[in-house]
Amino acid sequence: MRLLAAALIACCPVAVTAADVYGPRLEGFDYPYPVKTFALESQRQPLEMAYLDVAPARSPIGTVVLLHGKNFCAATWQETIKPLLDAGYRVIAPDQIGFCRSSKPAGYQYSFGQLAANTHALLEQLGVQRAHIVGHSMGGMLAARYALLYPQATQSLSLVNPIGLEDWKALGVPWRSVDAWYSNELKTTFDSIKKYQLDVYYSGDWQPSFEHWARMQAGMYAGAGKEAVAWSQALTSDMVFNQPVVYELKNIRVPTTLYIGQKDRTAIGRDQAPPALKAKLGNYPLLGKAAAAAIPGAQLVEFADLGHSPQVQDPARFNAALLRSLEANR
Template sequence: MKTNILILLVITSFFSCYSQDTLVALDKDLTTVKYPFDVKFHTFKSQGQNLRMAYVDVLPSSNANGKTALLMHGKNFSIAYWEQTIKALRNEGFRVIAADQIGFGKSTKPEYYQYSFQQLAHNTKSILDSLKINKINVLGHSMGGMLATRFALSYPEMTEKLILENPIGLEDYKVLTSYQTIDANYQSELKNTVESYRNYQMKYYYDNTWKPQYDRWLNLLAGWTMHKDYPIVAWNATLTMDMIFTQPVVYEFKNLKCPTLLIIGTRDRTAIGRGRAPKETQSKMGLYNKLGKKTHKAIPNSTLIELENIGHLPHIESFDRFIKPLTDFLKK
């Protein structure tokens, strides 16, 4: 009987780890985490290193429309949180590609890397080239919105349509707040805990209301803080934060050539470095109810969909309100 109970506990622990419904320590490569789709790895050499990017290539379930969507995740996320979006797009006839950028998810966490949005866009294009994909619809959320913008600017011939879901970088943070060195940022990253991540997300993503379905995405991030690999994860998080802060895309929105859809949860108040800004400036940062309209005016041939009372994660917080304008736009 004791043996059977022990086996049951092991099995339960195994599947809890894979589903991320419970919090467990996670290594830097998320080797114990099973994504909702089969993961492939694109290996390549960059900056003198052998690297690999995890990605999924999900084919249409039926009635293929010949179009491909590329999904770019935010800084605190990975391929996994696109699960519902990928399934919906697949059912609409799209082929869907989603990748963990270098430094994120199951992809390589280098000890040294010169991060830039141009480099990440180039890395992502190398996956598409290996798959012989030459036309793409790009969806980027949060940091992925900055990357998607850079991708569209760098490869306009490939980018048919651009969708920005609550992207960060709608304002230039470095003119609003003070710079924090990489060393100082790294020390801050090392202090992250389950509680600090939950408190941040609850305040800025979910209007101080936590729901059980959010645990899955929190656990994927917070599980790293419990593992001995966390210093290298934190180091890469630090380098990508510096990239976000020092490489604005806001001044180049006017140069976008493709039709662009902005999906903006207006309750979002995400702003990088707000805590270092003068008090009179802090309350003026991250006002997505205003930034969405401002960005819409800056991007030629753009459409703005504002989702009232939705925060930084529309596709998690209110999927039905997110997916309809997305699919309507892509099917035009």
Template structure:
């Protein structure tokens, strides 16, 4: 790269970031002013002494093949980021159900809630019961991979196949990371803004290589920070961090009964609590090129597909390399 090119990047990159930030939309905490790619429905939940609404997309194609697949989103996302995945699956005849978990997306953000993967799995099962779906494949990404694992363990007769896409929780973070109270995570969330959210995704997800297709997933989080009620979103985010940290599923992989596919972007280095440990420990965390193989060995009847030089979001960063093994596995 020439000196002139470096100067141009140095001058115009901050201007581009500023322009993107200035165009940022103030999003309602229920995302009522953000349109999902497919029709959104809601189920009423009466749990933990409160009435909550859980959003979901139920996309049933005209060429329905009597097979279903449940898509479970990650912590920094919602059901909308499955847009291209839903399109590809429905074209092949699959009925797709993509919920927003409580605390995420268009679903309720309770001021107080005891988060557990068991509770989230039970909420998700309530949607399937409402739709009359008794069998489904279950695909979980990132935090959704931990939830998908818990769902498969709780409902083995419902889970025909299990797909884990770069799931977090392939290691027990609390073994090496010091515990922090929920208030600590909450204060961290309150500090977030457009710049810090994009910086995290750029470095953690995309190896410092940005594509404009990634903007939407930054804007959804950053738009919330502009809302006067952002504290509610931040508090729910803090509660789910504590859930992830204190409720590992890694010790129960051996109990999974469903045929399982691991889709692993090997460049991924995601791990909870990295800033809280020393450099030597940090270097050993989130090594997905090792964790994928170790996890395959733990899960009976598991298949591993490794996607080289792809990070935490294969279905966003390299869709073809993600969807083809998924479709082959679902056949």
């Protein structure tokens, strides 16, 4: 009987791969560089903000701060960090409060102003007075807010497929409660993440390089801390939906470059939008041009064949464009 069972196992392909399982603060997932922790007091509670702080081999020519998106972490910048180090930049990549390796408080008034203030406090603690701020997706919304609040500390601003370039609520996307966001988040699996990213981020083109990061996100939902992760994501979805930056782009007064993958169609809440509206949302070829026109002196870099995450989909091309922009603004 044992021999028969062994033979069946050997000859039959495994249909399902065991899911990666991580803790609520992404315990068990390996980051590409050592993770450090910044202890802060915020909204009457002690919190911990995880971050990477990596120095180049020689004296730094500047500091680059990398801000992750909502479905991403500091680790997702892995393929960008090394080229920046090789070019001579010090690189700091935090996990925002509520995300990844950082604290996930059950009660927190999330706002981009608050996350920007937390980031600024971290940089002050590290002795960084001025930095190049790079933000992807939701991190682009945060980066824009940071530049608006701390222009003197922002050497340049790089926005990588930022969301919030349109006001979804004003356009007619239905509002939903935090409880509704939470209920939806509890349904998150690797398969649902992959389907969403395949449809919205990459226009049906899934590549092996996306797998690792999708499993990173899914692993937090597969673990014992699923409820804490889902609640944080619900609270931050409410923040993203209700705090668009599009109206204030005209007020940005630092050198800015937008990097826009043209196949991206990200729009928060589009799943509940009426069909006619859904078809118009997240039109990044138009949104990128409009944002570049709104920000005084902004430069626009378009990637015709890329989607929501150019730094993941084609690191070499994205990194080359980013380094050119940083060099121009040294």
